[in-house]
Amino acid sequence: MQGMKMKALAAGIALMFSGATFAADVPAGVTLAKKQEIVWGVGTEVPTLDPTMTTDDSSSKIISDLFEGLVSEDTEGNLIPALATHWETSADGKTVTFHLREGIQWSNGEPLTAQDVEYSFKRNADPASAAPYSWYLATANILNAAAITDGKKDKETLGVKALDAKTVQFTLTQPTPYFVIMLSHPSTFPVYRKAIEQFGDSWTRPEHMVSSGAYTLTNWVVNERIDLVRNPKYWNDAKTVINKASYLAIENDTAEYNRYRTGEIDITATFPLEQYKQIKKDRPNELITMPSLATYYYLFNLNKKPFDDVRVRKALAYAIDRDVVTKIILGQGQIPAFGVTPPAVAGFDAPALPWANLTQKERNQKARELLKEAGYTKDNPLKFELVYNTNEAHKKLALAMMSMWKQSLPVDVELANQEWKTFLQKLSQKDFSLARYAWVGDYNEASTFLSYFESKGMNYSRWANDAYDKAMANALAASSEEERQKYYQEAERIFSDDMPAIPVYFYTKTVIKSPKVGGYSTTNASSHRYTRDLYLMK
Numbered sequence: 390m391q392g393m394k395m396k397a398l399a400a401g402i403a404l405m406f407s408g409a410t411f412a413a414d415v416p417a418g419v420t421l422a423k424k425q426e427i428v429w430g431v432g433t434e435v436p437t438l439d440p441t442m443t444t445d446d447s448s449s450k451i452i453s454d455l456f457e458g459l460v461s462e463d464t465e466g467n468l469i470p471a472l473a474t475h476w477e478t479s480a481d482g483k484t485v486t487f488h489l490r491e492g493i494q495w496s497n498g499e500p501l502t503a504q505d506v507e508y509s510f511k512r513n514a515d516p517a518s519a520a521p522y523s524w525y526l527a528t529a530n531i532l533n534a535a536a537i538t539d540g541k542k543d544k545e546t547l548g549v550k551a552l553d554a555k556t557v558q559f560t561l562t563q564p565t566p567y568f569v570i571m572l573s574h575p576s577t578f579p580v581y582r583k584a585i586e587q588f589g590d591s592w593t594r595p596e597h598m599v600s601s602g603a604y605t606l607t608n609w610v611v612n613e614r615i616d617l618v619r620n621p622k623y624w625n626d627a628k629t630v631i632n633k634a635s636y637l638a639i640e641n642d643t644a645e646y647n648r649y650r651t652g653e654i655d656i657t658a659t660f661p662l663e664q665y666k667q668i669k670k671d672r673p674n675e676l677i678t679m680p681s682l683a684t685y686y687y688l689f690n691l692n693k694k695p696f697d698d699v700r701v702r703k704a705l706a707y708a709i710d711r712d713v714v715t716k717i718i719l720g721q722g723q724i725p726a727f728g729v730t731p732p733a734v735a736g737f738d739a740p741a742l743p744w745a746n747l748t749q750k751e752r753n754q755k756a757r758e759l760l761k762e763a764g765y766t767k768d769n770p771l772k773f774e775l776v777y778n779t780n781e782a783h784k785k786l787a788l789a790m791m792s793m794w795k796q797s798l799p800v801d802v803e804l805a806n807q808e809w810k811t812f813l814q815k816l817s818q819k820d821f822s823l824a825r826y827a828w829v830g831d832y833n834e835a836s837t838f839l840s841y842f843e844s845k846g847m848n849y850s851r852w853a854n855d856a857y858d859k860a861m862a863n864a865l866a867a868s869s870e871e872e873r874q875k876y877y878q879e880a881e882r883i884f885s886d887d888m889p890a891i892p893v894y895f896y897t898k899t900v901i902k903s904p905k906v907g908g909y910s911t912t913n914a915s916s917h918r919y920t921r922d923l924y925l926m927k
Contacts, residue, residue: 413630413908413924414464422905422925426633429920430645432658433778433809434612434638438593440578441513444521444847445813446829446916447658449575451636454617454920455600456578459487459506459557460569464908464922466833466915468570472501472579472601472624482564489555494622495581496598496605503551509579510549516540521817522576524847525831528840529571530865532560535845565865566873570832573917603629603921612638617920630924640809642781646901655903655925656918662782665720668901675901678721680733680914682830683896684838685726687775687790689889692851693822695771700759702888703744704771705823707756708797709790710749714894718789721899726892728881730838733895733914736870737835740878742885753797760798770799777804777825778812786893787825816849824849826890829916835877836864842889852889 415421435448440456443449461471473487493501513520514537526534532548548560561568571577581599584592591597595606603626604617615636619629637654639645642661646668648654660668660676668676687705689696696702711725727745730737744752765771775790777783784806791802807815815821826849830837840846843861844853857880864876898916902909908923 413628413922415630415907415924419907419924420927421630422927425631425925426635427631427656427906427920427923427925428635428637428654429656430639430649430654430658431615431636432638432645432780433640435615435636436810436813438598438606438609438615439590440575440580441509441518441520441522443575444817445809450916450918451615451617452575452578453602453917454604454634455598455602455606456575456580457602458572458575458578459489460572461919462573462913462915462917464910464913466910466913466917468573472506476569478569482566483561485559485561485568486552487557487559489557490624491555493601493624496600496620496622497581498622499599500554501579501601502554503557504554505579505582506557507549507551508582510577511544511547512580512585513576514538514547515544520576521847522574524845525571525574525576527845528836528843529568530561530563530565532562563866567832567834567836570834574831603919604634614638625921629921631920634920640779649901649903655906656909657901659782660899660901662719662785672901674904677900677902677909677911679898679911681896681898682731682733682833682837682914682916683898684729684731684828685786685893685896686826686828687891687893688816688821688824688826688850689852689891690819690821690823690850691889692819695763695765695773696822698763699887700763701765701771702891704756704759704763704798705794705800706888706891707744707747707752707759708794709891709893710793711894712749713793714786714789718785719894722897724895726895727885728892729842729884730835730877730881731830731895734830734835734838735833737874737877740881742882744885756798760800765799767799770801772801772803773822774803774805775823775825776812776815776821777806778809779806783825819849819851821849827896829896833915835874836861839864839877839880839884842884850889852887854883854887857883857887 431447437443437448440452443452457471459473461469463469474490476487478485495501512518513523514526514534523538533542533546536542537544550558552558584597584599588597595609598606603623605620607618608616617634619632642659645657646661649657689702691697715723715725727742728739775787777787787804794800842848843858860876860880864873867873905926907926
């Protein structure tokens with residue numbers, strides 16, 4: 390979301406929000422196409438369509454068309470009501486009460502209730518579910534979330550309670566100014582209990598799924614396509630225009646672009662890097678570059694040698710020429726990253742980091758000194774494996790990293806690529822040494838990037854730093870936005886000193902979009918683009 394709502398949310402006193410809704414905004418004079426069917430490219434095959442189990446952007450894209458949360462975002466990323474019409478925050482900031490819409494239903498026609506919301510949050514927190522985003526509830530400071538996930542308390546003690554069929558109340562351990570924003574993330578969306586209890590993991594199959602969003606699932610062919618159709622039970626269906634949405638799983642960027650050229654795809658997930666200049670020349674109004682809330686990393690596993698040594702981690706970080714990466718290899722306005730939080734985040738000013746102010750020649754020299762101190766020389770080179778998920782762009786960057794490191798340092802790098810689902814499993818199991826990684830912000834506030842590296846965060850690196858955790862705790866308890874930003878800057882400096890991951894660049898989002906697609910925001914830094922907001926023109 391944009392920064393306009395942040396001050397109100399930060400106040401945390403008797404906050405009530407109501408009135409706004411969302412819909413496809415078709416401008417006057419636009420003639421709609423008779424056939425309202427859209428095709429998205431989503432890159433790799435999605436690992437899941439279960440909101441509670443999602444961790445990746447591709448899955449979240451489709452899940453956000455199938456399901457809905459208490460709140461959502463409009464086309465510009467501003468917070469708006471969704472399943473709830475309004476909410477209040479208590480005077481002490483520790484209780485947030487949501488009021489659900491009258492008449493909202495699941496896609497099978499059954500009422501969607503506050504009890505469904507309570508069940509879904511408790512399912513997420515329950516360690517038996519092994520939900521990968523359970524840490525998110527603790528980051529949101531929901532009462533007992535961390536203790537439940539750790540197996541120390543029963544899930545029924547979670548601070549989420551249905552007061553009646555239309556009212557659900559959250560109890561927090563402390564005021565959390567960005568709590569409501571966090572509920573726009575798919576992992577917090579209600580799920581249909583009866584289907585889960587009857588069908589287990591297969592409840593997300595088309596014949597079993599019951600959803601709450603603008604669309605329902607009709608077809609899922611693994612590694613090929615997913616099809617959705619408009620949900621007539623959706624509370625805002627009257628304002629929806631697109632009747633069918635399809636998502637094609639195509640890992641090869643060139644193959645995806647070729648299918649766009651033939652008219653099979655309306656919006657790509659990405660584009661072939663090597664064809665950027667030609668595409669920009671041939672399709673200047675179709676190639677769209679937007680700001681993005683995302684950071685590209687190489688993530689260390691600190692539990693594996695040699696990356697338990699901070700000197701080794703810093704050496705590899707220093708020896709990457711980010712200007713070459715952003716200006717020559719990528720070249721679409723990406724920004725060199727020396728810290729965690731992208732400049733597109735509302736209200737955040739990055740601190741001055743000493744290594745960022747060195748020339749690349751100076752960084753390379755410092756990197757050689759650090760590796761030598763750690764005992765690595767030409768006769769005893771640093772050996773490690775860099776793993777990345779199958780994708781041409783990731784492969785090109787990995788090759789560039791290997792080249793830069795070998796030019797400056799005594800290293801022996803082995804590259805390995807893995808299919809997306811396998812890659813995610815390896816990360817979650819911490820079965821890697823150095824891995825390509827990226828973090829897309831779950832909401833527009835610095836904490837979504839910084840909290841990942843807290844010891845209680847998702848944190849595949851297994852990094853734990855008491856000073857970092859304390860800075861983040863102080864940021865949350867800050868009495869003003871100015872004070873909060875100072876603690877965020879302190880966290881950035883601590884991260885830089887310990888380097889649990891290598892920040893490489895801050896994303897821009899570039900897609901190729903058919904001119905016939907209307908309603909697609911080109912200015913929203915959030916990754917969310919909902920099919921419900923779009924329409925096709927003649």
